[in-house]
Amino acid sequence: MTDGLKLFLTVPTIQDDRRRSTIKDQYFTKPQLVCLMKEDYGKCTKLQSMRYLHLPKGTVYPLNLCEGYDIHKFRKSFMYKKHLELVLDWAMSPKGRQYVEESLDKTLVYIRRGSLVKIMLSPLMPSHPLNDWSLFVSRYNKNLYICLDEDDDSTAEKTTAMYHHTRLDQLLFSESQRLPPNTTNPSDDNVRNVSVHTSTMGRYNFIYSGQVQGIKAEEEIKDLDDVEALNACEYVMSKQMWQRLPYDRKSSKFSSWWLHAYLSNCKSIYVALKVRDGMVQEPIKHVVVRSIPRDYNFMPGRVIGFFHHLLEMIENLMSKIDSLETVYEFRFNSFDKTIRYNVHSSDRSKIIISSDYIKYSRSCA
Numbered sequence: 001m002t003d004g005l006k007l008f009l010t011v012p013t014i015q016d017d018r019r020r021s022t023i024k025d026q027y028f029t030k031p032q033l034v035c036l037m038k039e040d041y042g043k044c045t046k047l048q049s050m051r052y053l054h055l056p057k058g059t060v061y062p063l064n065l066c067e068g069y070d071i072h073k074f075r076k077s078f079m080y081k082k083h084l085e086l087v088l089d090w091a092m093s094p095k096g097r098q099y100v101e102e103s104l105d106k107t108l109v110y111i112r113r114g115s116l117v118k119i120m121l122s123p124l125m126p127s128h129p130l131n132d133w134s135l136f137v138s139r140y141n142k143n144l145y146i147c148l149d150e151d152d153d154s155t156a157e158k159t160t161a162m163y164h165h166t167r168l169d170q171l172l173f174s175e176s177q178r179l180p181p182n183t184t185n186p187s188d189d190n191v192r193n194v195s196v197h198t199s200t201m202g203r204y205n206f207i208y209s210g211q212v213q214g215i216k217a218e219e220e221i222k223d224l225d226d227v228e229a230l231n232a233c234e235y236v237m238s239k240q241m242w243q244r245l246p247y248d249r250k251s252s253k254f255s256s257w258w259l260h261a262y263l264s265n266c267k268s269i270y271v272a273l274k275v276r277d278g279m280v281q282e283p284i285k286h287v288v289v290r291s292i293p294r295d296y297n298f299m300p301g302r303v304i305g306f307f308h309h310l311l312e313m314i315e316n317l318m319s320k321i322d323s324l325e326t327v328y329e330f331r332f333n334s335f336d337k338t339i340r341y342n343v344h345s346s347d348r349s350k351i352i353i354s355s356d357y358i359k360y361s362r363s364c365a
Contacts, residue, residue, distance in 0.1 A: 004342060005329075005331060005340035005341060005342045006340060006341055006342070007338060007340055008313070008317070008330060008338075008339045008340055008341045009310065009313060009338070009339040010337060010338050010339075011122055011123050011306070011332070011337040011338065011339065012123065012306070012309075013123070014123045014124075014299070014302040014303065014305070014306055023302055023305040023306050023309055024305050024308075025299075025301030025302055025304070025305050026201055026202065026301060026304045026305040026307075026308040027201065027300075027301055027304055028199040028200065028201045028206070028262070028263065028304065029199050029200045029201070030199070030265065031197040031198070031199045031262075031263055031264060031265045032197060032198050032199065032231060033195055033196070033197055033227065033230050033231050033265070034090065034095065034096075034099070034196050034197065034198055034207075034227060035090045035093075035095075035195065035196040036193065036194075036195050036212065036224060036230065037086065037193070037194050037195070037196075038191070038192075038193055038194075039086075039191065039192050039193075039194050040190070040191050041076070041190045041191070042190075044086060044089070044194070046224075047193055047224055048224070049175050049176070049224075050214065050215060050220070050221045050224065050233075051173040051174065051175060051193060051213060051214030051215070052173065052174050052175075052176065052177040052214055052215060052216075052217060052220070053172060053173060053214055053215065053216045053236050053270070054172060054173070054174050054180055054181055055172065055270070055284060056171065056172070056283075056284065058283065061280065061281060061282065061283065062279040062280055062281045063168075063171060063272065063279065063280040064167075064278065064279055064280075065163075065164040065167045065168055065240065065272070065274055065278040065279070065280060066160045066163070066164070066167070066277070066278040067167065068163075068167055068170070068183075068186065068187060069160050069163045069167075071186040072163055072166065072167075072186060072187050072188075072189075073186055073187070073188040073189060073190060074158055074162075074163075074189050075189045075190055076190055084110065084111075084112060084145070084147045084209075084352060084353075085354045085357070086194060086196060086209040087110050087111070087112075087196055087207045087208060087209050088110060088353070088354060088356075088357040090196045090207065091110065091207060091357075092356075092357065092360050096207075099198060099205075099207075103205045105203075106200070106203055106204060106205040107142060107143060107144060107203055107204050107205070107311075107315060108143040108144070108204075108205050108206075108207065109143070109144045109146060109204050109205070109206045109207070109208075109311070110143070110144070110145045110146065110207050110208075111145075111146040111147075111206065111207075111208045112147070112148065112208060112209055112210065113197070113208045113209060113210030113260065113263050113264065114148070114210060114260075115135070115146060115147070115148035115208075116206075116208060116259070116263060116307070117256055117259045117260055117263070118133055118148060119133070119135070119148070119307055119310065119332075120259060120303040120304060120306065120307045121252075121255060121256060121259070121303060122306070122332050122334070123303065123306050123337070124252070124255065124303065125252075125334050126248075126334070127334045127335040128334060129334075131332075131334040132331070132332055132333055132334050133148055133149075133331070133332045134148070134149040134329060134330070134331050134332075135147070135148055135149070135329070135330040135331075135332075136148075136149055136327050136328070136329055136350060136352045137314060137318065137327065137328045137329075137330065138321075138323070138324050138325075138326065138327055138328075138351075138352060138353060139315075139318040139321040139322065139323075139326075139328075140321075140322055140323060140324045140361065141322065141361070141365075142322075144311070144314065144315065144318075145324070145352060145353060147352040149329075160278060161278075163187075164240050164274065164278055165238075165239070165240055166187050166189060167187065168238050168239075168240045168272050168280075169187075169213060169238055170182075170183055170187050171183055172238050172270065172284070173213060173214045173238070176220065177217055177218070177219065177220045178220070192211055193211065193212050193213075193214075194209055194210065194211055194212060195209065195210060195211075195212040195264065196208070196209050197209075197210070197263065197264060197265070199263070201304070201308060202308060204308075204311060208263070210260070210263070210264060212235065212264065213235075213236065213237050213238060214235075214236065215233040215234055215235050215236065216234045216236050216268070217233065217234065221233065231265070234267060234268070235264060235265055235266045235267070236266055236267075236268045236269070236270060237257070237260065237261055237264075237266050237268075237269045237270070238269070238270045238271075238272070238284075239253075239257055239269055239270070239271050239272070240271065240272040240273075240274055240280070241253055241271065241272075241273065241274070242273075242274060242275075242276075243273040243274060243275050250296070251296040251297070251298065254287075254292050254295070254296045254298065255292075255296065255298045255300075255303075257269055257289075257292070258289060258292040258293065258298060258300060259300070259303075261289045262289070262300065266289060267288070267289055267290075268286060268287065268288060268289065269286075269287045269289060270284045270285070270286055270287070271284065271285045271287055272284050272285075273285065310339075314328070314330070317341070324351070324353045324357075324358050324361060325345075325348075325351055325353075325358075326343070326344070326345050327343075327344045327345075327347075327350040327351060327352060328341055328342070328343055328344075329341060329342045329343075329344060329350070
């Protein structure tokens, strides 16, 4: 026992040719986008325009990913719980209520896409404090509410490397399909487009949120309320990494990118390879998402299967819990590959559910 926490699970080996894994492969059904929003300094409003991919022409290289750093606006506050509230807000909407009612034979899991990815990759992560995590889980009406606890990144020391992804995003995406990206205005981490997706895996139905960058399209989307048209779009992501990155770290990055793309229905990732001074000297590389598992010896079905196994164990442990105000805390230690847990039943600071949703749930009971 460590710090009063009880041992819950020793994370199994899932990718070792010499040992047979006890984890069965699992996959999600094709994600369905159900909501697009604009997050602006913690306030979420209806998205007014899609963002469109504009690949730079050969004459613009090299690209300087440090340019604009001095006027960039980093996040002022983390507001992590707001990300869980996004899926809960959608669940309280008319379409969300219909989805919940149609999922009575499933266990609904409310979560953030980044949390899904970090948990799933746990068995593959090397021993490092940055790979440890704490997870808060509530169970109510047979459904699970999951929030990954993270430090407030607004207090972290800011470096130019932290800015590179934002600059690349600014260089590649425009608010109009007809106009090139605006690369002169200050970029702002406090404003971004976010989505809510739904998907199913076994007896679980997931509602999760995450950032969306944009689409590759010949024509502009005219109606952002047309969910069928939105799901038919070709969603893309942009990523950047050091040109001389060791294979194991490169493999780790591509595994994470695959999961994010898979869960947001992205078929392509556009990768910028940067050198030490943040310059991208060669054309952006187009990576087809489906090729990543083969190219980097990644077994996605196994890591998803691990997450399914973990969910079953959590659900079984919390089978007698029916309260949004009782929170189980699960901690993953990357050094000994264990998950331990503790229970918070009277600490209101640990509650991960908004007061509005708690009132809504009680009114529906």
